[in-house]
Amino acid sequence: CSMKTIAVKNHECIQFNGRFDPSLPGFPMMWSGAGAEMTVEGSHLEVQIDCHYTSMAPYLSFTVDGVRSQVFVPQKGKHWYPVFLNLSHASHRVRIAKETQPFGGDTDAYVNLIALRTNGHLAMPDNKKMRIEFIGDSITSGEGCKGPVSFMEWVPMVFSSSDTYARMTADKLNARYQVISQSGWGILGAWDNNPSGSIPGIYTKICGPVNAQNGQQEYDFSFNPDKIVIALGTNDAGAINSPAYTDPVTGATHKLTDSPEDMERLTQACCQFIDLLHEKNPSAQLYWIVFYDQGPIHDAIKAAVERKQAEVGIRFAVPLTLDGMSKQEMGSRAHPGVKAHEKISKALVKLLKE
Numbered sequence: 001c002s003m004k005t006i007a008v009k010n011h012e013c014i015q016f017n018g019r020f021d022p023s024l025p026g027f028p029m030m031w032s033g034a035g036a037e038m039t040v041e042g043s044h045l046e047v048q049i050d051c052h053y054t055s056m057a058p059y060l061s062f063t064v065d066g067v068r069s070q071v072f073v074p075q076k077g078k079h080w081y082p083v084f085l086n087l088s089h090a091s092h093r094v095r096i097a098k099e100t101q102p103f104g105g106d107t108d109a110y111v112n113l114i115a116l117r118t119n120g121h122l123a124m125p126d127n128k129k130m131r132i133e134f135i136g137d138s139i140t141s142g143e144g145c146k147g148p149v150s151f152m153e154w155v156p157m158v159f160s161s162s163d164t165y166a167r168m169t170a171d172k173l174n175a176r177y178q179v180i181s182q183s184g185w186g187i188l189g190a191w192d193n194n195p196s197g198s199i200p201g202i203y204t205k206i207c208g209p210v211n212a213q214n215g216q217q218e219y220d221f222s223f224n225p226d227k228i229v230i231a232l233g234t235n236d237a238g239a240i241n242s243p244a245y246t247d248p249v250t251g252a253t254h255k256l257t258d259s260p261e262d263m264e265r266l267t268q269a270c271c272q273f274i275d276l277l278h279e280k281n282p283s284a285q286l287y288w289i290v291f292y293d294q295g296p297i298h299d300a301i302k303a304a305v306e307r308k309q310a311e312v313g314i315r316f317a318v319p320l321t322l323d324g325m326s327k328q329e330m331g332s333r334a335h336p337g338v339k340a341h342e343k344i345s346k347a348l349v350k351l352l353k354e
Contacts, residue, residue, distance in 0.1 A: 003044065006116045013122035014038045018098070018178045019206050019219055026050070026114040029058075030207040030215060032141040033134075033161035033179040035097035036113055042120015045083040047096060049074045050112040056103035057156050058111040063095040068162060071099060074111060091123060100159040101141040101182060104209040130175035131223060132352075133284070134166040135199060136231035138183035139291070144335025151332035158331075163338045165319075166229075168345035173352065178223055182209050186235035187269050187301075193245035193254045199232055200273040204280070221280045227352055228277055230288045234322070236266060237297040258296040266297070270304030278312045286314040287351060289344075291322045319347035 008014055008027050016027050018034025027036055051058065051074035062070045064084045074081070083094060096113060103109050116122075134140050145160035161167060161179070170177035182199065184190045190197025202208020207215030236256060244255035256262055270288075277286060288305050292298045298318075305316040320343050322336070331337030336344070 003046075003117050003119050006118070006122065008036065008113055008115060011122070013124055015125045015128075015176065017176055019180070019223070021206055021215070021217060024112065026112045028110070028112045029060075029098040030102055031098070031179050032101040032159065032181055033097060033164070033166060033177070035095055037093075037095050037125060038116075039091055039123040039125055040094055040116075040118055040120055041089075041091050041123050042118045043087050043089040044085055044117075044119045045092070045094065046080050046117040047083055047113060048078060048080050048115040048117070050078045050114055051076055051110065053109040054106050056100075056106035056109050058109055059099040059156055059159065060111065061095075061097050061099050061162055063097070063162070065093055071160075073156075078114065080117065089120065097162055099142070099161050100156045101143075101161075102207055102209045102215070103156070104182075126174075128174055128176045130173055130227070131225045132166075132170055132173070132175045132177045132227045132229065133223060133225040133281070134169075134177060134179045134181065134229050134231065135203070136166075136179075136181040136229075137185050137199070137235050138181075139234065139336055140164060140166055140179060140181035140231050141183055143183050144331035144333040145338055145341065147332025149327065149330050149332065152334075154333065158333055163341060165341040165344035165348060168341060169229075169348050169352070172345065172349050175226075178225075181231075184235055184238075185209075185232075186239065187232050187273065188236055188256060188266055189239060189245070189254060191235040191238035192242050193239045193256060195245070195254050197235070200269065200276065203273070203276060225281055225284045228281060228284045228286050229348065229352075230273075230277070230286070231290070232288075233290050233292075233297045233301050237292065237295065240296070263296050263300040266300040267304045267307075270301055271307055274304065274308045274312055274314055286312060287317065287348075288314060289317050289319055289348070291318070291320060293318045293321050315351065317347070317351050319344045319351070
């Protein structure tokens with residue numbers, strides 16, 4: 001049977017997950033976990049991908065009928081890649097996903113799904129009734145998911161969005177999902193006290209950490225999630241234990257402490273973010289999860305949730321404590337591994353079902 005080429009842009013049979021710029025060709029995969037899901041009725045499938053980067057290579061994965069068949073770095077430029085070959089001429093479920101987060105340190109990094117080539121045809125996808133948005137940091141991005149505890153280098157290959165609690169939770173609930181997450185970023189700023197590393201500060205953008213040809217436009221909030229899970233605060237805890245940050249342009253210094261004044265400032269920032277989330281996603285149920293069962297950051301976030309509970313209906317939970325992880329649950333770079341993400345997902349599914 002001859003192969004035919006199908007453009008992916010706006011295709012009704014392809015489910016696109018993750019914020020992207022609709023003015024660009026194809027499906028630009030920007031955030032961690034961004035992906036295209038489809039049902040292909042045929043025995044062969046290839047995809048055309050356009051990829052550019054200087055230092056931080058984006059990793060992609062192909063999953064066919066539940067088998068993660070490939071994890072790889074696309075070649076630079078526009079090329080065709082086999083997703084599956086010589087399978088039975090039947091119905092096959094396919095997920096093409098970005099395993100890595102956006103890297104602001106490489107503004108040339110760009111990966112775009114352009115077209116498909118198959119000897120069959122695309123069927124209408126299953127109608128997933130639930131939509132979930134996950135907002136977080138390196139844990140939500142899947143940093144350290146795959147590697148051994150001994151591996152400590154900060155490189156793209158330690159990221160694995162397919163092994164995160166976000167992907168697991170969405171699959172268990174048969175939900176569509178999208179991720180807004182960035183390693184080292186927090187509520188008021190990054191782990192090193194840099195105030196530009198604030199997830200609330202870029203939440204309204206398509207992809208705030210990217211400063212190249214895309215991402216800085218305002219997002220249209222078309223995803224319309226039923227549930228939003230916020231997993232922020234770990235890097236604000238890191239900022240307390242880090243030296244002050246000095247702005248190289250203005251000379252101003254920034255330092256978060258665990259003083260009552262700074263923790264009230266953090267609580268107010270959380271309240272403002274909850275208000276923003278509710279304004280942009282008025283029908284979504286909000287959940288804020290943290291990975292510490294005590295301490296000033298835990299208390300400051302919990303205080304914000306309690307202030308907003310009656311008004312917005314937000315929930316607060318501690319699905320896993322990082323301090324209590326066993327060695328078997330650890331991944332690389334002192335981050336949670338797959339077993340820890342499974343534990344987080346199990347607790348989260350229970351919470352979201354309540």
